[in-house]
Amino acid sequence: MSRAHVRESDGDAPEDLPELPLSRHPNYVTPRGLALLQARLGALEADIARLAPEAVDHRQRRAALDRERRWLVARIASAQPVGGPRPADRVAFGARVTVIDEQGATTRYRIVGEDEAEPEAGLISWTSPLARALIGLAVGDVATWRRPAGDCDIEVQAIAFPDD
Structure with missing residues (x-):
């Protein structure tokens, strides 16, 4: 059997990871929700900084962290904070x-x-x-x-x- 069309991993490249899906809905957030996203991004960036770039066993982990970072940056960039005056007599976002x-x-x-x-x-x-x-x-x-x-x-x- 010919192996001409079989891709073999060289052990160095992380597997291609699909992007995390983004919601099709507007990204409404409470002030608390936005702060949570920002804190999560900060913690993730600290995790990324702790990984040794030359360690082969960290490459797959780094790829997953980078993917999550891209998702968080997109969610924060699309965030639409909802606050201010709201109808106190009606249920609305943040209630x-x-x-x-x-x-x-x-x-x-x-x-x-x-x-x-x-x-x-x-x-x-x-x-x-x-x-x-x-x-x-x-x-x-x-x-x-x-x-x-x-x-x-x-x-x-x-x-x-x-x-x-």
């Missing part, structure tokens, strides 16, 4: 919203940017089905949250806008 569901369970969420979202901590992306159901509502309004586990009606109990 902390307290809701009650059909079973009477009360939960608090904050609507944040995609990169800041952490659902386990109550931080939900403005692009999520829950946030989309809540945005524009006032206290006392009921929305249907369409979710894989089945639709759920939720009522807005309180709206606040943190100062961060």
Whole structure:
């Protein structure tokens, strides 16, 4: 069998890594969200600086870090901070919203940017089905949250806008 068309690795070049995908949505961020992205970039750059450039075993790691750095630089460059006056009586980006569901369970969420979202901590992306159901509502309004586990009606109990 001919090996003329088989690419063999010389062990020196890192594998080509595909770029990390960028969201198609506007990159709205809270001040906290932007600070988190900037801190993450700073930590990443420190990690890159610690890698020995001549170490062959670090090349793949360096390629992955460089890729993540490009993604973070793009996210920071496209960031659109949202702050200032917001409608205190309506759910909007940055709002902390307290809701009650059909079973009477009360939960608090904050609507944040995609990169800041952490659902386990109550931080939900403005692009999520829950946030989309809540945005524009006032206290006392009921929305249907369409979710894989089945639709759920939720009522807005309180709206606040943190100062961060």
